[in-house]
Amino acid sequence: MYVIFEGVDTSGKSTQIARLKTRLPQAIITKEPGGTNLGIEIRRMVLEKTEPVDETAEMFLFLADRAQHYRNVVAAHADKLVISDRGFVSGMAYAMANQKSLDLPLLLTLNRLALGGNFADKIVFFKTNEALILERLGQKHHDSIEARGVEYLLHVQYLMEEILKRLELPVCTVDAGWSEEKIEQTIEGFLI
Template sequence: MYVLFEGIDTCGKSTQIRLIAAEHPEAIITREPGGTRFGEKAREILLEAKLQSKRAELLLFLADRAEHYEEIVRPNRDKLLISDRGFLSGIGYALANGGVSLEELIALNHFALQGDWPDHIIFFETDEATLRRRLGEKSADGIEERGIDYLLTVQEKMKEALPKLAIPTLILDARESVETIHQKIVTYLGI
């Protein structure tokens, strides 16, 4: 079962993934960007280099996604495979940056993933106050430096894309307790 944990920065994805990994040591845990050697280099560029071209940023995400699919997803499709972010985030960031349509992004991601969509998406939705508080507790990377309004726009763009994807999705309120969220995920996935 291939599951994407999606949402903007500081929404709680990584915390929930750590809880599942502790309960299911057999699970394959990965992330985008960064789940492969190429992905680590791409992540460094994306978070630190502050690319001027948003098209270059999109293409780097797509290149990482294609490599990640080939190296991590396809060989582990029969296992519990959880990715900290994936193509939905890519779509949200690209739409927030402008210059490309949702239909084009779906087609590009379909190409990068060889048409192999995840089985489920776990989507963490947060609000401005929670985002502001959590971002204040850490140092900002290059994408977080774009600001709270930008991140909330990315979140809205991800939510707008979900119905067009027709992938079973659990939408969670990231303001709820860690334990409540965890129980909802475990129940939803049946793990």
């Protein structure tokens, strides 16, 4: 089963994945970008901004990573539980936030191609709010995406919600403000 955890930066995805990793040691834990060698390089290029990256080029870099990641990690472990920190939903939402001219049908087509026609089996969506983002951003160093600000992250979250409404996939929405234990129990119930 292929499960993606979606949500904007600081929403708690990585924390919950770390908790699940201890409870489900047989699961394959991965992330986009960064779950492959190609993804690590793309993540470094985009997040560390070693040179300015055009928005269209950035989108295609992430699509290239998604294709490589799907084939090398997800498809290669099709018989196991694969949990990914981010996936195509956030990829589309960030692309739409960066380029207002992009539309969802085009992005769905491009992502379907990158994923070999296979979207996730289940999606866990972490919904946050302005106060929680501000609190959590204050506790960490900001990468180039987080540095775009709270309004940007809230807009990306709105786009994620709109994308999820259009997909016919099982989605579990958790409130990022819930306790870590409550979120973990909700996710485990959804995955079983």
